[in-house]
Amino acid sequence: MQTLFPPESGESNESSKNLDPKQSPWLKIKQQLKELIEPDEFDKWIAPLDSKSHSDDEVVISLPDMTSYQVILDRFIDQFDYCKATLGLQVFFRFEIEGTESTASEVFEDDSSTLNELLSHNEVSDPDPQPDYTREPSSPVSRALTHHSQLNTEYTFQNFVNGPSNQFAHASCLAVADAPGQHYNPLFLYGSTGLGKTHLLHAVGNKVLKVKENAVITYITSERFMNEMIYCLRFNKMWDFRRKYRNCDVLLVDDIQFISGKERTQEEFFHTFNALYEAKKQIVVTSDIFPQDIPDIEDRLRNRFQWGLIADIQPPDIEHRVAILMNKADKQGVPLSQHVAEYIANHAKGNVRVLEGALRRVAAFAALQGVPIDIELASQILQDVLGDTGTKNITIESIQKIVAEHFKVRVADLKSKKRQRAFSIPRQIAMFLSRNRTQSSFPEIGAGFGGKDHTTVMHAVKKIEQDKKRDIEVKTHIEAIERKLDQLH
Numbered sequence: 001m002q003t004l005f006p007p008e009s010g011e012s013n014e015s016s017k018n019l020d021p022k023q024s025p026w027l028k029i030k031q032q033l034k035e036l037i038e039p040d041e042f043d044k045w046i047a048p049l050d051s052k053s054h055s056d057d058e059v060v061i062s063l064p065d066m067t068s069y070q071v072i073l074d075r076f077i078d079q080f081d082y083c084k085a086t087l088g089l090q091v092f093f094r095f096e097i098e099g100t101e102s103t104a105s106e107v108f109e110d111d112s113s114t115l116n117e118l119l120s121h122n123e124v125s126d127p128d129p130q131p132d133y134t135r136e137p138s139s140p141v142s143r144a145l146t147h148h149s150q151l152n153t154e155y156t157f158q159n160f161v162n163g164p165s166n167q168f169a170h171a172s173c174l175a176v177a178d179a180p181g182q183h184y185n186p187l188f189l190y191g192s193t194g195l196g197k198t199h200l201l202h203a204v205g206n207k208v209l210k211v212k213e214n215a216v217i218t219y220i221t222s223e224r225f226m227n228e229m230i231y232c233l234r235f236n237k238m239w240d241f242r243r244k245y246r247n248c249d250v251l252l253v254d255d256i257q258f259i260s261g262k263e264r265t266q267e268e269f270f271h272t273f274n275a276l277y278e279a280k281k282q283i284v285v286t287s288d289i290f291p292q293d294i295p296d297i298e299d300r301l302r303n304r305f306q307w308g309l310i311a312d313i314q315p316p317d318i319e320h321r322v323a324i325l326m327n328k329a330d331k332q333g334v335p336l337s338q339h340v341a342e343y344i345a346n347h348a349k350g351n352v353r354v355l356e357g358a359l360r361r362v363a364a365f366a367a368l369q370g371v372p373i374d375i376e377l378a379s380q381i382l383q384d385v386l387g388d389t390g391t392k393n394i395t396i397e398s399i400q401k402i403v404a405e406h407f408k409v410r411v412a413d414l415k416s417k418k419r420q421r422a423f424s425i426p427r428q429i430a431m432f433l434s435r436n437r438t439q440s441s442f443p444e445i446g447a448g449f450g451g452k453d454h455t456t457v458m459h460a461v462k463k464i465e466q467d468k469k470r471d472i473e474v475k476t477h478i479e480a481i482e483r484k485l486d487q488l489h
């Protein structure tokens with residue numbers, strides 16, 4: 001019988017001895033991981049792992065130590081997810097690490113967001129089917145899960161400049177903040193990046209708190225929701241988890257689109273949603289995708305997102321951008337004339353985050369150099385620093401062309417399925433830039449890359465985001481390509 005992984009790759013033969021490769025989800029996943037992960041990394045971290053046992057819905061994998069566990073969490077979690085999704089597997093992974101419990105607790109106390117799906121998805125130990133979630137928590141870990149709303153007090157309605165592009169979303173949020181749980185439940189805010197969704201989400205929480213000081217407001221990103229849930233499943237803390245999320249007056253969930261493909265997270269969120277909804281507690285979620293278009297989420301959840309009110313935010317027009325700039329300059333005490341604000345708004349055409357960045361840089365430069373903020377200065381900063389962001393016609397095609405030239409490959413290679421690093425890295429970088437420098441959705445980008453699935457694009461974007469932070473080479477390539485993109489006319 002042919003083995004999937006030869007012994008020289010560092011793998012023991014235990015899997016192939018005990019499991020029929022045709023039946024083992026772990027071996028299927030491992031085979032796919034081999035194609036997604038660099039050979040030396042695969043040999044070092046993945047090849048030695050064996051599945052101890054598996055059933056129809058669970059695979060138990062043993063990890064040699066905490067280091068291996070942390071490395072897998074940090075570097076390969078997306079690849080695991082991706083493989084599971086592409087293979088259509090419905091299994092949960094349970095990772096057993098020798099003597100992990102105390103170490104993992106320490107990791108969680110420091111930053112639960114580093115914990116993720118590789119922790120157990122096992123719900124067997126989920127306690128108490130009908131618990132009282134209003135009871136006070138007892139243990140230190142339980143207390144770490146108590147409410148702390150983490151609201152940004154700067155993100156208020158007063159600091160939000162409304163205009164035609166966000167008027168409906170702004171009014172909806174105000175209405176919800178005035179009467180939480182009464183009219184529009186859930187409120188679903190969607191729009192592209194940097195247009196103020198998070199700002200409005202916090203504004204709702206801040207306003208509710210202003211009127212009702214002891215209101216329990218919980219703000220969470222969907223990613224953190226998932227990480228906390230996984231931790232709690234692993235360490236039998238689901239009571240605490242549910243107590244936190246089902247016992248609040250307003251639940252604010254940012255970037256809900258990231259639960260795409262995360263089955264267990266979706267299920268838990270579904271029950272959280274129901275519990276809050278039935279108790280007439282307000283739920284507000286944000287997404288950069290319309291609910292109908294979020295890939296890989298259960299229909300019952302998608303439907304619920306549409307029960308209440310859906311409000312979109314569009315990019316601000318020129319007058320609105322000027323108003324935002326003037327407002328921000330005023331609040332920051334930056335002397336900005338209408339004339340210069342118009343110049344900046346005309347050239348920094350991207351989202352509001354781009355506008356803010358432009359203003360910050362111009363103001364900092366003027367303060368440090370002791371010069372007035374005029375058109376000449378603004379023009380210099382926008383050219384030098386922002387590369388005139390937004391005035392260029394950057395498309396998926398222009399990105400592909402520049403990336404291909406930069407890496408000396410053909411555009412056809414970027415659209416191909418070639419898995420060699422020489423092609424896969426440029427392809428992933430081109431996907432990443434297409435997501436960040438155009439308004440294209442994941443499916444649109446996939447279509448532009450030879451009909452790739454949206455999950456492939458999502459995986460690429462996330463991978464490059466991470467690589468950019470820890471790999472100076474990747475960062476340098478991206479910066480060089482961005483400079484070329486900024487020179488487009």
Ligand SMILES: Nc1ncnc2c1ncn2[C@@H]1O[C@H](COP(=O)(O)OP(=O)(O)OP(=O)(O)O)[C@@H](O)[C@H]1O
Nearest residue numbers: 159160161162192193194195196197198199352353
């Ligand atoms: N209309 C507005 N008035 C004032 N500030 C705004 C407005 N819109 C956005 N901003 C500011 O722009 C920045 C980006 O906004 P925010 O983080 O809310 O965007 P987002 O839509 O949640 O983006 P992402 O999807 O990337 O999370 C924030 O500093 C926010 O205060």
